[in-house]
Structure formats: structure tokens, C-alpha cells
Amino acid sequence: MASTILSSGVRNNLLTLQQTTAQQSVIQNRLATGRKVTSAIDNPVNFFTSQSLSDRSSQLTGLLDGISNGIQTIQAASKGIDGITKLVQSLQSTVKQAQADAAQNRPTKAGTALSSATEAAVTSKSLKDIALDKRIRDTTGVDVLDDGIANAATASSSGDLGIVEAQTFLGLSITAGTTTYTASFPSANATVRDVVNEINKSGIATAFVDEKGQLNVKGTGSETVAFGFGTSAVDGAGAITDAAAVGTNNNTALGFLANDGAAATSALTSSNITSAVRSNLIQQFNDIRDQIDKLAKDSSFNGINLLAGDRLSIIFNEKTGANQTKLDIQGSTLTSDNLGIVQATNTQLTGFFNFQNDLDLDKATAALTGSMTSLKSLASTLGSNLSVAQTRQDFTKELANVLTTGAGALVLADPNEEGASLLALNTRQQLSQTALSLANQADQGVLRLFG
Structure with a gap:
């Protein structure tokens, strides 16, 4: 069968139209898939690089x-x-x-009364005030023998506890748990009130004289308290040593037992009240x-x-x-x-x-x-x-x-760019079709010679 030979103009226009259609197909595929590189054939470098980046992202x-x-x-x-x-x-x-x-279990101890009803009648004072005002040391003039015997209060004298006058220093030793407080002061004119005040300074015990005239010593914590009262004719250090020593009898002056504990007085123990x-x-x-x-x-x-x-x-x-x-x-x-x-x-x-x-x-x-x-x-x-x-x-x-x-930047298509390209190709296609039609009309002009 003989082949049909097209004229040069028709052939050129037809080739242009085929190329345009092929490009349209490519762009339409990009718009449909959203990718400009769909396989290694399209762009091997971009395809494999994009795949590696996507894998790592995943x-x-x-x-x-x-x-x-x-x-x-x-x-x-x-x-x-x-x-x-x-x-x-x-x-x-x-x-x-x-x-x-x-707390109800504070270690506490009350001594024997330091004042009596007879003294209260003579002085017209309360048992508490009489006890607080009593001097510690034997008062000269009341008991000229200075024999260490307590002197009762009178209308003109507060009385004393009978510590011999030669003991010119008084000392305190208070121990609660692992804490010890010591103090010394001159015995001249010192009263029970001074002893109470000194005990209250310790921070580990308190003292007061009750309405019965008894000296009460009470720990501020729950630990057992050892309380000692001593004297010295030499110095304050000696009085403190005497207060802490076993065997002293000076606590008796304050109404406490002298030596039935580890220190000069019996230990003030918890009352065991829960x-x-x-x-x-x-x-x-x-x-x-x-x-x-x-x-x-x-x-x-x-x-x-x-x-x-x-x-x-x-x-x-x-x-x-x-x-x-x-x-x-x-x-x-x-x-x-x-x-x-x-x-x-x-x-x-x-x-x-x-x-x-x-x-x-x-x-x-x-x-x-x-x-x-x-x-x-x-x-x-x-x-x-x-x-x-x-x-x-x-x-x-x-x-x-x-x-x-x-x-995505390596393989994805730009829809705006691809859309513009497709529009241009559509226009080119229309022009190619028109040119092809004109080329065909030129060839048909030969037929008029035989009309």
C-alpha cells in the first residue's frame, strides 16, 4: 500500500500539534498527582534525595x-x-x-514549804510573798551565832534560809538532757526571788513559789532535769561546782532533798501524764x-x-x-x-x-x-x-x-506554574490547529485547476 506524503507545511504543523499535546499530557499529570517528579526517570537526583528526606521525617x-x-x-x-x-x-x-x-508531762518538783502560817500571822503577808522575800544567807543580827539554822520572818525581818554567812557565793547547776546551765552570784542580800529569777533565765527550766510557800522547779521540755543549788566561801566557780556535786546539803535550804540523784538534788522526772x-x-x-x-x-x-x-x-x-x-x-x-x-x-x-x-x-x-x-x-x-x-x-x-x-520542594509541582503552562499550551494547540487547517486549504487549491 502506498504511503501518503504530506506537504511540508502540513507536516510541520502536525508535528507542532503533537508536541503540544504531549506537553499538555505531562502538565495535566502533574496537576492530577501534584508532583513534578514521580519516578527516578523524571529526575533521579531529586527523586532519591526527596525519598531520603521523607523517610527521615517519617x-x-x-x-x-x-x-x-x-x-x-x-x-x-x-x-x-x-x-x-x-x-x-x-x-x-x-x-x-x-x-x-x-504538755502535761513536764518534769517538775515542789520543795517543802519555805514559810509558815505563824510567819504569815506575824508579817501579815501571804506565804508566797514571805518565801520570795527570804534571804538565802543567815542574817547577821537575827542569829548572831551564824549557825546555819534558818530564821523565821518577823514583823521587822523577812527571815532567811540559814545558809552560813561565810558562804559568800551562791551557784546553780541545771541539766536537761544534754544541755547544762550554770550561774553564780554573790550571796549578800540574795533572796529566794533572786534564785527564782536566775532559774528562769536558764531557758531549760522555770521556777515559781506557789501559794503554799513552796519553791517549784519545772523543766521546759520533756527531758529529765537535774537541779542543784550550791555555795562557796571562795568564788562563784566553787559555788557552781558545789551545786553540781553529789553529797551537798545546800538544796535542803530550798526545800529539796540534798542527795538522791545524780546531782545535788533528785532528778526532776516526767510525771508520766500522757x-x-x-x-x-x-x-x-x-x-x-x-x-x-x-x-x-x-x-x-x-x-x-x-x-x-x-x-x-x-x-x-x-x-x-x-x-x-x-x-x-x-x-x-x-x-x-x-x-x-x-x-x-x-x-x-x-x-x-x-x-x-x-x-x-x-x-x-x-x-x-x-x-x-x-x-x-x-x-x-x-x-x-x-x-x-x-x-x-x-x-x-x-x-x-x-x-x-x-x-516536597524537590518533587512537588507548583500548581500555579503548571496551570499557567497548561493555559499557554492550550492556546498554542488552538493556534497549531488553525495553522494546520490553513495548510490543508493551501493544498486543496490545486484541485481548482481541474475544475
């Missing part, structure tokens, strides 16, 4: 779930510490309530203490509890081995025992806080203060780790977005 996006879980785990532990801190504050409040209670207020606070303290352990056990997320000693690893990049970037957080086992908070009790037992004892309450206060310091330190550490994890989370999101954008 891997980083996959790590975001793990980072998010890690952040929630840290926040769960942080919330646990916040709760435990409030419980420790409640314990502090409980201890303060116990300390504020007017405070009902403090007893009620013991159960409250122990219940709150137990809640600390329970709250710490409940501070887990997705099976990991940083307050139970668990370890958390948050992976930040897609690499492995030495090139892997991650954050390792070693948790702490948080319990009331580890915080130094032991149980409370009503008696003196090793490893417990005796709520009836002021010294133990002071120890409880110190332990709770230490617990708060430990909690603040742990909260600070978790806060720092949380900040790192959140920063890396934001960075990973932004980096994944950058990678996705970069990958």
Missing part, C-alpha cells in the same frame, strides 16, 4: 509518640512529688499542733505518713514509675548505637522511710517519734524539713529533665516539618 515523626510518653511519665512523677510535698506539709502541721499542746491531744495526733501522723508511700506507688505512667526507682529512656533521633541521641532518667525510690519520716508512738522507742516527748517532736520537725529539701531537689531534677524532653519534642516536630518541606 522516622522522626514516629519517635514523637515515645517522646510524648516520656514527657507524661516525668509529669506523672512530678505530680506525685507535688502531692507528697503537700502530705509532708500536713505532717509538719500535725507536729506543730503537738508542740502547741500544753497528753490526750498528742495521742490523738499520733494516728493522724501515721495515717498521713502511710499515704506518702501509697501516693508514690501510684505515680506511674505506662508502667514506668520514676518514684519507684524505675529507669526511663527517651530516644530523640532515628540512629542507633553510639550515634543515637537519648535522655536517660534514673528514678528514685521515694518512701516515707527514705525521706527520714519514721512512725509516731506514745512511748520512747528506738526508730519512732515519741509524741509525748518535746525533743522527739523537735527531731520530727528537723526530719520533715530535711524531707522537704529532698523533695525540692528531686522536683528540680525532674523539672530540668522535663524541660529537655519538651525542647527536644518541639525540635523534632520542627525538624520533621523542615524535612517534609524540603522533600
Whole structure:
């Protein structure tokens, strides 16, 4: 079969029309898929580079779930510490309530009466005032023999306790627990009131004369108190030594037994009266203490509890081995025992806080203060780790977005550009079709020669 030979004009216009149609097809495919590079054939460099960037972006996006879980785990532990801190504050409040209670078990002792009804009748004063005004040393003129025998008060004299006049210095020695207070002062003109005032300066004991004329000495805390009163003809140091020595009889002048304790007087021991207020606070303290352990056990997320000693690893990049970037957080086992908070009790037992004892309450206060310091330190550490994890989370999101954008820039088509190109090709196609029609008309002009 013979082939048809087209004229040069028709052939050129037809070729142009075919090229335009092919370009239209390419652009239409780009607009349909949104990509200008769909395979390695289109652009191998851009195709494989884009694929690598997309893969890394996908891997980083996959790590975001793990980072998010890690952040929630840290926040769960942080919330646990916040709760435990409030419980420790409640314990502090409980201890303060116990300390504020007017303790009934203060060690106390009352001596024999230093004044009598006969003296009250003679002086027209109360037994209390007579006792307070009495001098310590034997008053010259009333008892010229200075024989160490107490002189009763008269209408013109306050009387004395009978300490021989040669003892020119008086001394006090007071010991409560591990604290000792000593003082000395001249005996001339010194009265029972001076002794009371000196005892009250100690801070570890108080003294007063009651309405019966008895000198009362009472510890300010729960610890056993040893009280001694001494004299010296030489100096104040000698009087203090005498006050603390065993065997002195000077305490008798104040109405106390001379030598039935470790010091010059019998020890002032607890009356063993249990405070009902403090007893009620013991159960409250122990219940709150137990809640600390329970709250710490409940501070887990997705099976990991940083307050139970668990370890958390948050992976930040897609690499492995030495090139892997991650954050390792070693948790702490948080319990009331580890915080130094032991149980409370009503008696003196090793490893417990005796709520009836002021010294133990002071120890409880110190332990709770230490617990708060430990909690603040742990909260600070978790806060720092949380900040790192959140920063890396934001960075990973932004980096994944950058990678996705970069990958798209290599293979995605610009719809505006492609649309403009398609419009131009459509116009070119119309012009090519018109030119082809004109070329055909020129060829048809030959036929008129045979008309």
C-alpha cells in the first residue's frame, strides 16, 4: 500500500500539534498527582534525595509518640512529688499542733514549804510573798551565832534560809538532757526571788513559789532535769561546782532533798501524764505518713514509675548505637522511710517519734524539713529533665516539618506554574490547529485547476 506524503507545511504543523499535546499530557499529570517528579526517570537526583528526606521525617515523626510518653511519665512523677510535698506539709502541721499542746508531762518538783502560817500571822503577808522575800544567807543580827539554822520572818525581818554567812557565793547547776546551765552570784542580800529569777533565765527550766510557800522547779521540755543549788566561801566557780556535786546539803535550804540523784538534788522526772491531744495526733501522723508511700506507688505512667526507682529512656533521633541521641532518667525510690519520716508512738522507742516527748517532736520537725529539701531537689531534677524532653519534642516536630518541606520542594509541582503552562499550551494547540487547517486549504487549491 502506498504511503501518503504530506506537504511540508502540513507536516510541520502536525508535528507542532503533537508536541503540544504531549506537553499538555505531562502538565495535566502533574496537576492530577501534584508532583513534578514521580519516578527516578523524571529526575533521579531529586527523586532519591526527596525519598531520603521523607523517610527521615517519617522516622522522626514516629519517635514523637515515645517522646510524648516520656514527657507524661516525668509529669506523672512530678505530680506525685507535688502531692507528697503537700502530705509532708500536713505532717509538719500535725507536729506543730503537738508542740502547741500544753504538755502535761513536764518534769517538775515542789520543795517543802519555805514559810509558815505563824510567819504569815506575824508579817501579815501571804506565804508566797514571805518565801520570795527570804534571804538565802543567815542574817547577821537575827542569829548572831551564824549557825546555819534558818530564821523565821518577823514583823521587822523577812527571815532567811540559814545558809552560813561565810558562804559568800551562791551557784546553780541545771541539766536537761544534754544541755547544762550554770550561774553564780554573790550571796549578800540574795533572796529566794533572786534564785527564782536566775532559774528562769536558764531557758531549760522555770521556777515559781506557789501559794503554799513552796519553791517549784519545772523543766521546759520533756527531758529529765537535774537541779542543784550550791555555795562557796571562795568564788562563784566553787559555788557552781558545789551545786553540781553529789553529797551537798545546800538544796535542803530550798526545800529539796540534798542527795538522791545524780546531782545535788533528785532528778526532776516526767510525771508520766500522757497528753490526750498528742495521742490523738499520733494516728493522724501515721495515717498521713502511710499515704506518702501509697501516693508514690501510684505515680506511674505506662508502667514506668520514676518514684519507684524505675529507669526511663527517651530516644530523640532515628540512629542507633553510639550515634543515637537519648535522655536517660534514673528514678528514685521515694518512701516515707527514705525521706527520714519514721512512725509516731506514745512511748520512747528506738526508730519512732515519741509524741509525748518535746525533743522527739523537735527531731520530727528537723526530719520533715530535711524531707522537704529532698523533695525540692528531686522536683528540680525532674523539672530540668522535663524541660529537655519538651525542647527536644518541639525540635523534632520542627525538624520533621523542615524535612517534609524540603522533600516536597524537590518533587512537588507548583500548581500555579503548571496551570499557567497548561493555559499557554492550550492556546498554542488552538493556534497549531488553525495553522494546520490553513495548510490543508493551501493544498486543496490545486484541485481548482481541474475544475
